[in-house]
Amino acid sequence: MRAIQITEFGGPEVLTPTELPDPEPGPGEVLVDVTRAGINFADTHQAENSYLSPASLPLVPGMEIAGRTSDGRRVVALATSGGYAEKATATPDMCFDIPDGVSDEDALALVVQGATAWVLLRKSVRMDPGESVVVHAAGGGVGTLAVQLAKRFGAGRVIAVASSEEKRALALELGADAVVDSSAPDMTEALVEANGGQRVDAVLDMVGGRVTDQSVRALAPFGRLAFYGMASREAPSPVQLPNLMRFSTTVGGMWLPHVWMLPGNVMGRAMAELFTLVAEGHLRTVLGGSYPLSEAARAHEALRSRGTIGKLTLDPTA
Structure with missing residues (x-):
């Protein structure tokens, strides 16, 4: 099968297209x-072995897959690795049947x-x-959904922080009440000002460093x-x-694997x-584009630049 393999840790350049045997499902x-x-931002950390869970080589990266099982079920699944390939394995408790009205990309x-x-x-x-x-990072995969869910769950005011005019305009379109430029020299002052002069109740932060x-x-x-x-890697x-x-x-x-506990x-x-929210049209997934499997390195470069919007995917058939 076609796959992306890492044989040394590093940046996007270590993502190498290759041919590998099909994976054998375990018990x-x-x-x-x-x-x-x-493609998840955590994948870029996995490639350089800077993620919360250490990786070992050789490695086929990728923790999110959508496709069909041998009995014809259409599923989305989480794996510890192996997703950047034409075939991958997962455990049943990590598989979720995709309902009608929801695409694989959704x-x-x-x-x-x-x-x-x-x-x-x-x-x-x-x-x-x-x-x-x-x-924060309101134009990304989590951010675009968090803006909508916060409004859906009854937030009084949603303040979206993003790095470009395009991303800030998207956040407003998705329901944000105010936007802040992520390059604001004093984020404290910018957030308080965006909240009408009042300090804020909750912050979702995946940036780190000065912003945190x-x-x-x-x-x-x-x-x-x-x-x-x-x-920010700061x-x-x-x-x-x-x-x-x-x-x-x-x-x-918060680290999502702990949710299973x-x-x-x-x-x-x-x-x-x-x-349900997506199928009924109450939640919009923002899809940032699909890359051919062989261009995984280019996708990682785009993601690390923080210039992408929404969810990026790889197409193993392309």
């Missing part, structure tokens, strides 16, 4: 004929980014109706910041615990709600 696993593979936009946005709002910051919510530090300073009493990525300053008490603020992290099938509930 209880299913084999999926991949029609589309999702499903890939939902299985990590959509679920992340849902969990951030429902579980991490536990947004109450009427609260103000800041969405200054966003924490923009939190209102009992405000919460959920940190779920580090796109480490934020250590949180000073006395300051959390002094300002009654909360800073927490929660009781009550949280991931299943998230996917069911997201699928």
Whole structure:
């Protein structure tokens, strides 16, 4: 089968098209004929071995696949790796049947980014109706969905932070009440100004560095910041615990794999709600384009530049 393989860690240049044997499903696993593979920002960290879970070589990257099982089910699935290929394996608990009215690309936009946005709002910051919510990287896969879900869940004011006029215009189109340029020299001041002079209640942050530090300073009493990525690759300053008490603020992290440890099938509930919202036209996935499998390196370059909008996918048939 055609696949992308990594034999040394590094940047996009290490993503090499190759031919490999078809994967053999292990006990209880299913084999999926991949029609589309999702590209996630975490994949760029996996390629350079800077992700939360260490990788080993050789490696076929990719954690999101959509396609058909041997019994004809159309599924979207999460894998630990192996998605950038014509065939991949997954465990049944990581597979979700794609309903009618939801495309493979839609499903890939939902299985990590959509679920992340849902969990951030429902579980991490536990947004109450009427609260103000800041969405950093609002033009990305998580951000475009988080803006819509925050409004859907009753946010009083959604403030979208993005790096270009095009992305900020898209955020307004998706329902944001205000937008902020991500290059604002003082993010604290910019967020407070965008919230009508009031500090903000909740922040969804996957940028890191200066943006995180200054966003924490923009939190209102009992405000919460959920940190779920580090796109800037800049480490934020250590949180000073006395300051959390002094300002009654909360800073927490979120990594989607931990959702499977929660009781009550949280991931299943998230996917069911997201699928329904898309199928009924209440939630719009923003699709940033599909690249041929052989151009995975170019897709990673585009994603790392932070110039892309919405969800990127790979087409193993092209």
